[in-house]
Amino acid sequence: VSVPSVGIIGTGRIGAILLRAAMRHAPDVPLLLAGRNEAAVAALAAEIPALKRLPAEALAAQADLVLLAVPPDAYCRLAKDLAPHLRSDTVLVSLTNGIALADLGACVSCPVVKVIPTMAQTVGRGVSLVSAGPRAKPRHVERVRSFFGRISRPLLIDDGDSRAASNVAGSSLAIVAAFCRAFVRENAKKAVALDEAALTAAMAETLGALCALVEDGRSFEEIVEATATPGGVTAAALEVLARWPMTDMVEATFARQAAMVQQAGRTR
Numbered sequence: 001v002s003v004p005s006v007g008i009i010g011t012g013r014i015g016a017i018l019l020r021a022a023m024r025h026a027p028d029v030p031l032l033l034a035g036r037n038e039a040a041v042a043a044l045a046a047e048i049p050a051l052k053r054l055p056a057e058a059l060a061a062q063a064d065l066v067l068l069a070v071p072p073d074a075y076c077r078l079a080k081d082l083a084p085h086l087r088s089d090t091v092l093v094s095l096t097n098g099i100a101l102a103d104l105g106a107c108v109s110c111p112v113v114k115v116i117p118t119m120a121q122t123v124g125r126g127v128s129l130v131s132a133g134p135r136a137k138p139r140h141v142e143r144v145r146s147f148f149g150r151i152s153r154p155l156l157i158d159d160g161d162s163r164a165a166s167n168v169a170g171s172s173l174a175i176v177a178a179f180c181r182a183f184v185r186e187n188a189k190k191a192v193a194l195d196e197a198a199l200t201a202a203m204a205e206t207l208g209a210l211c212a213l214v215e216d217g218r219s220f221e222e223i224v225e226a227t228a229t230p231g232g233v234t235a236a237a238l239e240v241l242a243r244w245p246m247t248d249m250v251e252a253t254f255a256r257q258a259a260m261v262q263q264a265g266r267t268r
């Protein structure tokens with residue numbers, strides 16, 4: 001049985017992440033790349049010798065999965081250009097929550113599936129969120145899930161849960177990293193002999209340990225309670241953290257996504 005080929009259009013952050021992830025963790029998957037940025041295409045081709053470079057239309061005609069790694073407001077225009085070249089059984093894969101699946105589906109006649117990947121795929125980890133779009137039959141979703149299963153832990157979700165799930169599985173990578181950076185920097189200001197690099201390494205070890213504890217069955221709550229002695233110093237920090245406007249943060253993501261979807265829909 002031949003391995004379905006994966007074609008990526010776009011050479012920015014997520015396009016490069018997925019190509020590198022496939023090269024490292026799924027080397028038998030045929031990879032195709034198209035991009036308007038010739039220099040970026042050439043650089044990726046030099047890094048990944050097995051990569052086949054071709055124009056977007058030819059990629060659309062050849063690849064079994066066509067992944068759009070471009071900004072959401074470029075989706076409809078690109079999908080319409082590719083539509084005559086996509087085979088009826090090709091799966092067009094949206095990588096963004098910034099366009100409604102129905103709007104993208106209206107631009108093509110092939111099945112559409114959404115996957116929200118993350119940078120964690122570079123190390124073969126992290127959740128990738130998979131949801132069925134227009135015309136996607138179980139076999140199409142399975143083809144997509146099967147590829148992403150090589151480079152991540154795919155989670156099948158209803159598209160209605162895409163923002164909440166993306167916050168927890170994707171955005172959190174940046175949010176937790178930003179928290180860690182700020183926490184380390186603030187402590188580095190107080191440190192006597194330790195520098196920021198040493199504190200960063202300690203922070204990373206703690207993150208790894210947190211992950212291992214959760215995988216071992218401890219809840220976040222249990223870890224908080226076991227670590228913060230009532231009236232102690234950690235408890236003092238947690239009192240400040242409790243004032244964190246978490247609701248505002250989550251609401252901001254939903255509001256931003258709604259605005260992006262509306263904007264991308266207007267490009268149809």
Ligand SMILES: NC(=O)c1ccc[n+]([C@@H]2O[C@H](COP(=O)([O-])OP(=O)(O)OC[C@H]3O[C@@H](n4cnc5c(N)ncnc54)[C@H](OP(=O)(O)O)[C@@H]3O)[C@@H](O)[C@H]2O)c1
Nearest residue numbers: 010011012013014015037069070071072074095096117119
């Ligand atoms: N970054 C992530 O971790 C992440 C995670 C999940 C999903 N996504 C989604 O992935 C998509 C790409 O994000 P990114 O972070 O990779 O963006 P990026 O780094 O800005 O890369 C965007 C790519 O799209 C190309 N492009 C821009 N406008 C285009 C157009 N009108 N027609 C054709 N190509 C165009 C760019 O080419 P040039 O180099 O010529 O500008 C570049 O190759 C977005 O829809 C985003 O929502 C990203």
